[in-house]
Amino acid sequence: MTATHNSLPASPKFVVTEETPCVEWTVERGRFLLRGADTRGLFSLFEVTTPPGSGPPFHYHRHTDKAFYVLEGCYDIQVGESLHRTAPGGVVYAxxxxxxxFRNVGDAEGRMLFVTTPGGAELMFEGLADLLAGPGPADRGRIAELVEAHDTVHLEQPPATRVGGTR
Structure with a gap:
């Protein structure tokens, strides 16, 4: 699920986003800029690109915190029952x-940076990409097992109250 931290310092790493391989899952794609293995399991940093009208099912993580930083586009990001319309420069913490x-509510692709702590969230997305890459329909049972193994629980989405926004 997550990389393990130890007492050894992490090695410095320099990343150029455009040179980082792109991984596609469902209709989203991402670039894993700092992986849990790069940070001794402390956090992961990745960029996610989302088509208009798209976003993941409502969910929570038992042991993982997540921050969203919008780079491009406009997103409705719901945390609990609070809904935030978030434009570039906006940050939401879950x-x-x-x-x-979240849902991309713009007319074009949107991009966000995610920070997850502890690190290792990229392993779920890579596993999901692998499961969806095969021929024919994806095995929903294997997807559910993968998601559960990576600290994610899907929920019914509660009604939301718009509490703020940056647009």
């Missing part, structure tokens, strides 16, 4: 144990 999800 603590562990609280349901969250």
């Amino acid at each position: 603590p562990r144990g609280i349901g969250h999800g």
Whole structure:
């Protein structure tokens, strides 16, 4: 699920986003800029590109905190029952144990940076990409097992109250 931290310092790493391989899962794609293995399991940093009208099912993580930083586009990001319309430069924090999800509400692809702590969230997305890459329909049972193994629980989305926004 996550990389393990130890007492050894992490090695410095320099990343150029455009040179980082792109991984596609469902209709989203991402670039894993700092992986859990790069940070001794402390956090992961990755960029996610989302088509208009798209986003993940409402869910929560038992042991993982997540921050969203919008780079391009406009997103509705829901955390619990609070809905935030978030434009470039906006940040939303989703603590562990609280349901969250997002939807690209713009007319073009949107991009966000995600920070997850502890690190290792990229392993779920890579596993999902592998499961979806095969011929024919994806095995929903294997997807459910993968998601559960990586600290994610899908929820019914509660009604939301718009509480703020950057647009």
